[in-house]
Amino acid sequence: MLKGKKIIVGISGGIAAYKICSLVRLFVKNGAEVRVIMTPSAVNFVSPLTLSVLSQNEVVINMFPDEDWSKSETVKAGTWHISNGMWADMFVVAPATANTMAKINAGISDNFLLSAVLAARCPVVLVPTMDEDMFKNKITQRNLADLKKYGYRILEPVVGELASGLYGMGKMPEPEEIFDYVKSQFIKKDLKGKKILVTAGPTRQPIDAVRYISNYSTGKMGFEIARAAAERGADITLITGPSSEKINAVDNLIRVQTTEEMFEAVKKHCKGSSLVIMTAAVSDFKPKNVLQNKMKKDKKVSSVNLELEKTVDILQYLGKNKKGFILFGFALETDNQIENAKRKLKEKNLDLIVLNDPNVEGAGFGTDTNVASLITNDAITELPLMSKYELANSILDEYLKKK
Numbered sequence: 001m002l003k004g005k006k007i008i009v010g011i012s013g014g015i016a017a018y019k020i021c022s023l024v025r026l027f028v029k030n031g032a033e034v035r036v037i038m039t040p041s042a043v044n045f046v047s048p049l050t051l052s053v054l055s056q057n058e059v060v061i062n063m064f065p066d067e068d069w070s071k072s073e074t075v076k077a078g079t080w081h082i083s084n085g086m087w088a089d090m091f092v093v094a095p096a097t098a099n100t101m102a103k104i105n106a107g108i109s110d111n112f113l114l115s116a117v118l119a120a121r122c123p124v125v126l127v128p129t130m131d132e133d134m135f136k137n138k139i140t141q142r143n144l145a146d147l148k149k150y151g152y153r154i155l156e157p158v159v160g161e162l163a164s165g166l167y168g169m170g171k172m173p174e175p176e177e178i179f180d181y182v183k184s185q186f187i188k189k190d191l192k193g194k195k196i197l198v199t200a201g202p203t204r205q206p207i208d209a210v211r212y213i214s215n216y217s218t219g220k221m222g223f224e225i226a227r228a229a230a231e232r233g234a235d236i237t238l239i240t241g242p243s244s245e246k247i248n249a250v251d252n253l254i255r256v257q258t259t260e261e262m263f264e265a266v267k268k269h270c271k272g273s274s275l276v277i278m279t280a281a282v283s284d285f286k287p288k289n290v291l292q293n294k295m296k297k298d299k300k301v302s303s304v305n306l307e308l309e310k311t312v313d314i315l316q317y318l319g320k321n322k323k324g325f326i327l328f329g330f331a332l333e334t335d336n337q338i339e340n341a342k343r344k345l346k347e348k349n350l351d352l353i354v355l356n357d358p359n360v361e362g363a364g365f366g367t368d369t370n371v372a373s374l375i376t377n378d379a380i381t382e383l384p385l386m387s388k389y390e391l392a393n394s395i396l397d398e399y400l401k402k403k
């Protein structure tokens with residue numbers, strides 16, 4: 001994803017600076033070339049040596065180093081603070097202290113990081129991180145508002161435990177969240193203005209007060225679609241059954257348990273959508289009679305009959321009420337796959353069906369990869385083994401071809 005991208009990571013003097021080691025590692029692991037610049041204050045919080053090893057590059061701190069710096073590999077005498085700013089595709093300052101932001105806003109360049117920011121030709125992301133009172137101070141807020149106006153991209157802090165020991169606003173988002181945000185800045189926003197509804201995960205149908213029937217779906221495919229579409233600028237509603245997957249990017253995350261609850265949420269949120277993608281592996285059947293209390297393990301009884309009835313068919317409902325949106329569904333078939341998927345495409349009035357075979361290595365529930373075919377009324381596109389994130393993007397590309 002970040003292969004060949006050149007990223008400068010600027011670190012100013014906040015307690016969260018130690019977390020930037022993980023961010024640098026994530027960038028490098030994902031193929032980016034990283035240079036780290038630190039303010040002189042920042043070296044009090046994290047070791048330049050660690051950052052140098054992780055970034056595989058010299059870390060720059062001082063504008064005027066003691067040694068003969070014209071001999072340095074990275075350092076080109078005279079203009080190197082400017083050439084750094086020209087070299088990068090993206091410049092991330094995290095943590096961005098109140099002091100550093102105030103200085104950027106005032107055009108001050110009295111350390112190497114500030115000079116490089118002022119000279120940067122690429123987008124600059126600032127991650128403000130500080131004590132709540134510092135963050136809420138009118139001067140900091142004015143600086144932030146000005147910096148936004150100047151085109152700096154701000155990844156807002158979150159509420160959490162702060163260095164002061166207090167709990168409040170000003171905490172730096174975790175390195176994974178900063179990584180996702182930076183990654184999303186490189187992605188073309190070709191779904192901007194589109195409202196996309198995605199369903200994910202299994203559903204659970206209760207048997208009694210403590211038991212349920214369900215399936216092995218983890219929700220990964222739906223979450224990857226939501227993530228990829230959000231990165232491409234779409235406005236996402238994600239309705240998910242029980243899943244341990246995490247996501248930050250969506251505008252509206254709705255958690256449900258049963259197929260009926262998912263149905264109600266889908267009915268409510270499909271209106272006004274441009275695209276609805278049903279990846280959820282909903283339970284097709286549910287126990288006819290749900291016991292209020294736990295079913296006792298009676299010694300005299302050796303077996304129990306569980307009578308099941310059909311649950312509501314969400315895809316059928318959407319196909320019949322398809323007004324103003326394109327509808328994509330998923331099929332998991334173990335036999336007569338193409339034939340069954342094509343029948344489902346027609347019966348449910350879908351515009352595309354994604355067929356996956358759980359018996360193929362690397363496909364199906366819980367894996368990071370999938371092997372799928374994209375089937376429409378006119379064509380079958382067989383895709384090779386790919387990550388669920390890549391498959392998500394291929395599915396979204398199909399939507400752009402249809403609209």
Ligand SMILES: Cc1cc2nc3c(=O)[nH]c(=O)nc-3n(C[C@H](O)[C@H](O)[C@H](O)COP(=O)(O)O)c2cc1C
Nearest residue numbers: 012013014015039041042097098099100129130131
């Ligand atoms: C233990 C400690 C933690 C600090 N954490 C922060 C912080 O999270 N955010 C912030 O804006 N300033 C913080 N400061 C204050 C900055 O280090 C100080 O304003 C410094 O001048 C910033 O310099 P710089 O912006 O050039 O890195 C902290 C100071 C100390 C002593």
